[in-house]
Amino acid sequence: MPITVAAKESKVDVLVIGAGPAGLMSAFALARAGINVQIVDKRSKKVAAGQADGIQPRTTEVFKSYGLSDRLLKEGTQLHVAAFYNPSKSGGIELTDRVPDVTATDTNFPFEVTLHQGAIEDIFLDNMRDMGVEVSRPVIPTSLEVTEALVDDFDAYPVRVVLEHEDTETEDERRTEIVYAKYVLGADGAHSWVRKSMGIAMQGEQTEYVWGVVDLLPDTDFPDVRNRCAIHCNNGSCMIIPREDDKIRLYIQLDGKDVIDATGRVDKSKAGPEMILDVARKTLHPFTIKTPESYDWWTIYVIGQRVAERYTVHNRVFITGDACHTHSPKAGQGMNASMQDSYNLAWKLAHVLKGIAHPTLLQTYELERRRYAQDLIDFDKKFSKLFSGKPYSELNLDGVSHIEFLKAFQTFGGFTSGLGVQYTDSMIIDSKHQNLAQNIFIGRRLPPRPLLRAADCRPIDLHDLLVSDARFKLLVFTGDTHDPAQMARVREFAKQFSASGSFFAEFSSLDSMRKVFDIVPISSEKKETIMYNALPRILWSHWSKVLVDDIDMRGVTGSGKVYESLGINAAGAVIVVRPDGYVATIAPLDGVSHITSYFTTFMKAC
Template sequence: MPAGVDTEASKVDVLIVGAGPAGLMCALALARAGVKVRIVDKRPQKVAAGQADGIQPRTTEVFKSYGLSDRLVKEGTQLHVAAFYNPSKNGGIELTDRVPDVAATDTNFPFEVTLHQGAIEAIFLDDMRDMGIEVSRPVIPTSIEVNTALVEDFGAYPCRLVLEYANSDQEEKRSEIVYAKYVVGADGAHSWVRKQIDIVMEGEQTDYVWGVVDLVPDTDLPDVRNKCAIHSNNGSCMIIPREGDKIRLYIQLDGKDVIDANGRVDKNKAGPEKILDVARKTLHPFTIKTPQSYDWWTIYIIGQRVAQRYSLYSRVFIAGDACHTHSPKAGQGMNASMQDSYNLAWKLVHVLKGTARRTLLQTYELERRQYALDLIAFDKKFAKLFSGKPYSELNLDGVSHAEFLQAFQTFGGFTSGLGVHYDQSIIINPKYQHLARNALVGQRLPPRPLLRAADCRPIDLHDLLVSDTRFKLLIFTGNTHNPSQMARVVDFASKLRAPGSFFAEFSSLEAMHSVFDIVSISSEKKETIMYNALPRILWSHWSKVLIDDIDMRGITGSGKVYQSLGIDTAGAIIVVRPDGYVAAIAPLDGVSHLTNYFAGFMKRYP
């Protein structure tokens, strides 16, 4: 080390580089699971304004699984309507249509939430602070090495990083050597980690240039508190309502006005006033006045790229913008980034705790890279439609409202995050899909209204899918009031505890509930159900026995959960991954199938 540099050394299970939404989601998930984690960031403080701001329904569901959705929804703005404006025959624009902003209905959060990135980061930071975890900043990593001889050693720390504390107030900068079992690079589109491990971004840059400005509007546009997609002969615009009466304007710009000789954006050529001037032409005949101040602004060129791979030796990973870049029009950037980390974190936990083999980590790239490729394919079409000239009598080849609306609604499941599908793998087994036809293997399990058997209290199925890194075994027992069906359930419970079952093979009875959480769901009626009549192994707690019925007043619950999920009277077992995705389905006599499933990636207990 050079003279004048103080060097320390430490060890950590996971070191996260980058404290944006992707890094913070990863740190929160790991810390909640008891993993020794550190997170560093080169920024002196968290984001103060601007940046990403849209939270889609699936991400809000994830926040709920951590107990954080109430704050998110309270602080943010809810978007329920998408308004469409197109060229009018009299010049300018006119209202063409209003539709639901979120087309999907199978969620408890049928709306988008907008809240600036700094406030979203604060939700994570406050929760982490309660666990004694703070972001180390400003810290700049200067080198990373991976000892290839140690990558398959369970107890080893093969990753060596040098961190430099970049506090300009100190004449002598302090450095630290960190040895980590795993490293996660969540350090943005220009990721240092990605470059250090020689991962290439594949894709292209478009010709579409957009300006973004956040402000409190003074305008006569009647839909300013709704999401607006505006096509005009002057260009396109999107309006996103924000917290605190603010809105965000996305304005299509003429590239020649802001692009330098090297093809890069030159912010000196345009500022928020320029963006707003273009917006006025696009919004005509509606007006918008110049505000006293602008909250935030930027200019960017839409680029659509995906990382060639997502890890090095399954020891160093990249997540979020370090993996994929795309336009922000569909509101996927921050959502995709946090979902990357959410996917990776539970897999790291099981490997670190010794309950799963390292091959599990390979499914991170398998699932999230394919998602990113699908996202880019969607983004290319959506960006082209949004940035293209609108259809008019003078432009018959332009984008029609019907074409744009069809794309908006067709891809609704994708943009909401509710329809993301993971293909078959060691953790996705669709063999018995027919036993629960509408609980799609490879997709997130939808919410459903049920009752607790013990007290008839209404509860939603998602209330039990907390993010605690455990696999949820949903035992749909059928009508347990029927003696023959109860006999099948008792036989299932007997085989579940027998030597050779996945419980016996992949967990001890003492540790069982740290790996698996069992929830029993009966179709027996509330008038006759006895929750404690079920075999004891099928209810870890009295609150984990549910019934598919309506409450005593006939107001809540549905009595149609079996029907809506496509489960018949014989019952079924649904395995839900720690991230809420349906992983496998089995019949009540299918303990051997479940054993084979878990044998594909879990470790047997000695």
């Protein structure tokens, strides 16, 4: 029987349980925001190969906002084309169509990136290490208790977690740690111990669709092996995903009776990568694929589509990622949805822990992300049915046609890319003045746009300013500041902004306000006449933070039509952007009272 060493006790603001993509994004984002965070994982080693591998455009934008996209793009493979194959009249399959892999265009990253989960985790781990945060492993949580009497006490540590460390020198020793946390995040996967400990049920169902996955270095005459492929044939369906280092991933539809046991669970002993590849050969006919010397990774799964009944207990324990939703991986949403959950929650926790926001802000995590998960499951049911269904043919007139499948692929493009996700009105989404910027959708992420820095005419993208630093961005579209009447309106806005009664005047100092808000003026004045330092000083913190909507000196870069493309008229407007890049509300230049009303519902000046 193992010897248990006397328990060590500690306190931490946030304890993250699980070091997959969701957990690492949480710990990384919180650490970057200056929060005291601890992360543990039951695995002795991180993922080395396989698992999730697709990064959608919105997630790449988030990586960029953290300064992580260069490494992601360097190590990953970009997918620009989706090829479709369907049954040919002569038997086998033939090319039907090639279309853009990402149908959404309003992004600087109009493509998917594939990189195996272990390499993506490395990006977080290396950057966390630079901040002094390491994953403790192998660590097994054995007990989680919430003291209800303390959950409303801001200074309390109401969550008690017992951890068993198994990294001792001998197998006969086990070190116990008792952690008292203000908040706990369960990012511990589909079979989440945290979720089960809190008695949170998963709602949904398991489908009849069984799929095999295998990663390998291909030797094949299939011509689209370097493109994402959706293949339908009478033998079943297949998806090909190009990977880093010339590898590919094959998703192969299997006959469930061959691999499902009497309890309805997958029995991996009945299958293997060779069996999956044999089925793939029949699906790819008349093209061939040779047996590789080795397989990088493989698995078999039954598609389950479930959402947790709730995402939190007392707004002190939260679940994120696969712990709160499971679905098919073929639309490339799993890792993306998981990291976006964490991205949504992290800034809210940071604001509450810093005393900037009321704890009620945390209620919006479940409101926003559970609704998104439900939409994801609805989409996944439709997409999985189309993908797993038999193809249309002369012998199967009720089958899935290419036109039907392509329409779904393109219709759902905004959703799968992550660019079309829209949060509904809440305490942090107010769509009252949507008419002031008709092409900016309140509740969606702000799109990129080319601009110039007013001081030196250097081209810059609007997204370059949306750094994930846990601050709200106030984009003040000042209009044509060369017009004296318009400049007078801008000065009046600045006066009202800092006047008594304004939320911003309640901060103890300008520096303390700028720790919470980054204010960026964007003028429609021409570059030849604008004087960046003529704008009220409270509206910019640095000379590089004054922008102008114009083309550069050589007329090569920048559109000079940002106001027009975003639907902002000459009178100007203030666009409030949340720390996660989503448009929170819009106000006219004479609408300081609206901005004040918005922020006072959930924030506190400090």
